[in-house]
Amino acid sequence: GAGVSQSPSNKVTEKGKDVELRCDPISGHTALYWYRQSLGQGLEFLIYFQGNSAPDKSGLPSDRFSAERTGGSVSTLTIQRTQQEDSAVYLCASTRGGTGELFFGEGSRLTVL
Amino acid sequence: GNSVTQMEGPVTLSEEAFLTINCTYTATGYPSLFWYVQYPGEGLQLLLKATKADDKGSNKGFEATYRKETTSFHLEKGSVQVSDSAVYFCALAHGSSNTGKLIFGQGTTLQVKP
Numbered sequence: 001g002a003g004v005s006q007s008p009s010n011k012v013t014e015k016g017k018d019v020e021l022r023c024d025p026i027s028g029h030t031a032l033y034w035y036r037q038s039l040g041q042g043l044e045f046l047i048y049f050q051g052n053s054a055p056d057k058s059g060l061p062s063d064r065f066s067a068e069r070t071g072g073s074v075s076t077l078t079i080q081r082t083q084q085e086d087s088a089v090y091l092c093a094s095t096r097g098g099t100g101e102l103f104f105g106e107g108s109r110l111t112v113l
Numbered sequence: 114g115n116s117v118t119q120m121e122g123p124v125t126l127s128e129e130a131f132l133t134i135n136c137t138y139t140a141t142g143y144p145s146l147f148w149y150v151q152y153p154g155e156g157l158q159l160l161l162k163a164t165k166a167d168d169k170g171s172n173k174g175f176e177a178t179y180r181k182e183t184t185s186f187h188l189e190k191g192s193v194q195v196s197d198s199a200v201y202f203c204a205l206a207h208g209s210s211n212t213g214k215l216i217f218g219q220g221t222t223l224q225v226k227p
Contacts, residue, residue, distance in 0.1 A: 004156065033213050043202065043217035056214060091157070095213050102149075102213050104156035 025094030
C-alpha cells in the first residue's frame with residue numbers, strides 16, 4: 001500500500017488477555033519503529049527494527065511486551081497478560097533511514113477493561 | 114537525559130492570526146530537531162526539520178529555527194488557516210546511527226476558528 005497500515009484500528013480486551021497488533025510498513029522501508037501514545041505520557045519509543053533484527057528494545061516497558069518482524073516487512077507487537085495501564089494508542093512508523101523522517105500509521109487504539 | 118518541553122495547549126486562534134508554539138529541549142551534543150503534525154483522523158507526519166544550529170526548517174508556511182544558545186525550536190506561522198487545526202509535536206533525535214528514535218514533546222493542540 002501507499003502508507004503504513006496498522007491493524008486492528010481499535011481493540012477492546014479484558015485484563016489478563018493477550019493481544020497482537022500488526023504493522024505493515026511502506027514497501028522498501030528497512031527501518032520500523034513502534035511508539036506508544038498515552039494520556040499523560042505523550043509519545044514513547046518502544047522498539048526499533050532494522051530489517052528483521054531489533055538492535056534497540058530499550059523502550060519496551062516490561063517483559064510482557066515483545067515484537068517481531070519477518071521478511072523485513074510486517075511487524076507484530078504482542079502484549080501478554082494485558083493490564084489497564086497498557087491502554088494507549090500504539091503507533092508504528094517506517095523509514096528508509098538516514099533522514100529522520102518517519103512515516104506513521106494511524107495507530108491501534110487498545111483499551112484494557 | 115534528553116527531553117523536549119512544549120507549551121501547553123489548547124491554542125485557539127482566529128483565521129489569519131500569527132502562531133507561535135514554543136518548544137525547548139535538553140540534550141547533550143547536537144541533536145536533530147523536528148516538528149510533526151497530526152491532523153484529525155490521520156497519522157503523524159513530518160512538518161519540518163533542522164539538523165544543525167541556526168538552520169531554519171520551513172514547510173507549508175510554517176518555520177522553525179534551531180537556536181542552540183536558547184535550546185529552542187519554536188514553531189511559527191504568519192497567518193493560520195482553519196485547515197491548520199491539528200496537534201503539533203516537537204521532537205529531537207540524538208545519534209546519527211538511529212535518527213528514527215525520537216523523543217517527543219507532549220503535543221500542542223491548535224484550533225483555528227473562521
